[in-house]
Structures are given as C-alpha cells and as structure tokens.
Amino acid sequence: MSISETVKENLAYSKELVESGIEGAKEARKSVLQAEETTDMVTAAAQESWQAGAVGVLAGAIFGVLADDRKPLRGVITGGVLGAVLGFGASFAWKTRPLTSAMARAAGKRIGTTQDRHWLSKHPVNYG
Secondary structure, three states: OOHHHHHHHHHHHHHHHHHHHHHHHHHHHHHHHHOHHHOOHHHHHHHHHHHHHHHHHHHHHHHHHHHOOOOHHHHHHHHHHHHHHHHHHHHHHHHOHHHHHHHHHHHHHHHHHHHHHHHHHHOOOOOO
C-alpha cells in the first residue's frame, strides 16, 4: 500500500470518526432538550448568566486599568469585554452541563462504535 493510499484511508477514517461524534452529540442534544425537566434549560441558563457577565465586566475593567498604565481607557474596554465574555461563558457552560455532558457521552459512544467497526474490518475474527 502506497503512502498516498494510506493518507487517503486515514483521512476517510478520521472523517468517519468526526461525523459519528457529531451524530451522537446531535442525538443526545435532541433527547435531552425534549425531556420535560430540561426544555427551558438553555433559555434559563442564558438569562441567569447575565449576572456573571456583569460581574466579569467589573472585574475585567478593574484588571484592565491596573494592567495598562499608559492607556487606561483601552485597558478598561479590553478588560471589560474579556471579563464579560469569560463570566457569561463560564456561567452558561456550568448551567448547561447536563446537556454538554450527555452530548459528550453520546459522541464518545458513537466514536467507540466506529473505532470498533474499523478495527474489525482490519482484523477480521475467524470463528471457525
């Protein structure tokens, strides 16, 4: 088998792994969001995460002023934006962790199944 064939085969296998992971994550997302107790999870998480974003703006602005001595306004703006993004993102990720963990688990299972199928195609088991 030539190098180009090996590369093509590995690329096709990698693509298959990525696609199976995405499909597993999609299925888990649908099942978690359709469950009665989690239907409003994303909306509630976004609404509740604004408080952490506001705290992040304040903390980022303070650190921005302290970090940029020559141009404090630039430090305030940069620190505030960065603090808001980090505060909101961290809070949102924490509040939606049942969804993200279910998606990661399902993606891992689908990838494992794909890996097993690939291994068996390369190493057939002879039961006779």
